[in-house]
Amino acid sequence: MTFADRVREAERRIRPHARETPLLHSPALSEQAGTRVYLKLENLQHTGSFKLRGALNKMLSLAPADRARGVVTASTGNHGAATAYAGRLTGVTPIVFVPHGAAPSKVERIRALGGRVEFHGTDSSETERHARAEAERTGQVFLSPYNDWDVMAGQGTIGLELERQCPGLGVVIVAAGGGGLIGGIAGYLKAVRPNVAIVGCSPRNSAVMVASVRAGAILDLPSEPTLSDGTAGGVEPGTITFEYCRDLVDGYDLIDEPAIEAGMRLAFEAERLIIEGAAGVAIASALTEPARWAGRDVVVVLCGGNVGLDRWCPLMTAPRR
Numbered sequence: 001m002t003f004a005d006r007v008r009e010a011e012r013r014i015r016p017h018a019r020e021t022p023l024l025h026s027p028a029l030s031e032q033a034g035t036r037v038y039l040k041l042e043n044l045q046h047t048g049s050f051k052l053r054g055a056l057n058k059m060l061s062l063a064p065a066d067r068a069r070g071v072v073t074a075s076t077g078n079h080g081a082a083t084a085y086a087g088r089l090t091g092v093t094p095i096v097f098v099p100h101g102a103a104p105s106k107v108e109r110i111r112a113l114g115g116r117v118e119f120h121g122t123d124s125s126e127t128e129r130h131a132r133a134e135a136e137r138t139g140q141v142f143l144s145p146y147n148d149w150d151v152m153a154g155q156g157t158i159g160l161e162l163e164r165q166c167p168g169l170g171v172v173i174v175a176a177g178g179g180g181l182i183g184g185i186a187g188y189l190k191a192v193r194p195n196v197a198i199v200g201c202s203p204r205n206s207a208v209m210v211a212s213v214r215a216g217a218i219l220d221l222p223s224e225p226t227l228s229d230g231t232a233g234g235v236e237p238g239t240i241t242f243e244y245c246r247d248l249v250d251g252y253d254l255i256d257e258p259a260i261e262a263g264m265r266l267a268f269e270a271e272r273l274i275i276e277g278a279a280g281v282a283i284a285s286a287l288t289e290p291a292r293w294a295g296r297d298v299v300v301v302l303c304g305g306n307v308g309l310d311r312w313c314p315l316m317t318a319p320r321r
Helices: 003-014 027-033 052-061 065-071 078-090 104-112 124-138 149-165 180-192 208-213 241-247 257-271 278-288 309-317
Strands: 021-027 035-039 073-075 095-098 114-119 141-143 171-176 197-201 249-256 297-303
Touching: 003 052, 003 149, 003 180, 021 149, 027 035, 027 257, 027 278, 035 078, 035 149, 035 257, 052 078, 052 149, 065 141, 065 241, 073 078, 073 124, 078 104, 078 249, 095 104, 095 124, 095 149, 104 114, 104 309, 124 141, 149 171, 149 180, 180 197, 180 241, 197 208, 197 278, 208 241, 208 249, 249 257, 249 278, 257 278, 278 297
Parallel strands: 035 297, 073 095, 073 141, 095 114, 171 197, 171 297, 197 249
Antiparallel strands: 021 035
């Protein structure tokens, strides 16, 4: 089965439970970029992020006996909430390991959706290693945030939607963390529309996948604090997403914190959209050397909108940097 076939199968599986999110033309971003810019509103997905797609596809693909053994995952917030939501649909209460320092609003969201939260480590890669080891020790299923074919195919359904929503699609800009989102989108679109450019972007403070792609091997690197907590942290050695990020993504942008903040502000001021830092990274990328996209339809994937008031309100009222 090709990866594109996996995505089509995932589409059929998750469609009763996941939204086909809107594609919004943004006059303000189009004017600044000098070309047509559209926003893929995954911030309006159930649970507030794209992560629902992959978690749902994985959970629904498990045999009942496997679900009965229990599910363990690791998350900085969005994947955990998605897994909890998918668990509620399938009668599973997942254990969600999160790093110390995870956004309190995201932790509470996981609990509100029925997940059992446990803390371990301070970096997402450390938390993932512990969660995987715990699943192996207890015989439960480990539901990876990105290193899983069903998860990546679920995220790839965004590409399938873009194929039908944007006939003139030329460029897709996607924030990159562990690579499940950008790998899934690229894996599908490069199979059906190979001329579409896929552009990845990461916060300069935590760009492990970008550095790994440039080095030709997965690196173990430290991360600095970033507004883009959804993409922050390390990458699991041997992840299936690496080759997709290396071979199918046309280029990467590194985004500084003031530009991420400006992207979040712009989404609100221009379109009245509340987005999290990882989505702000993608908006900032679209406005980085925009002349390169002249004459092409550009889609910016707004991967999530889960930002707490404790972060959002100071950000919106702070003086511009």
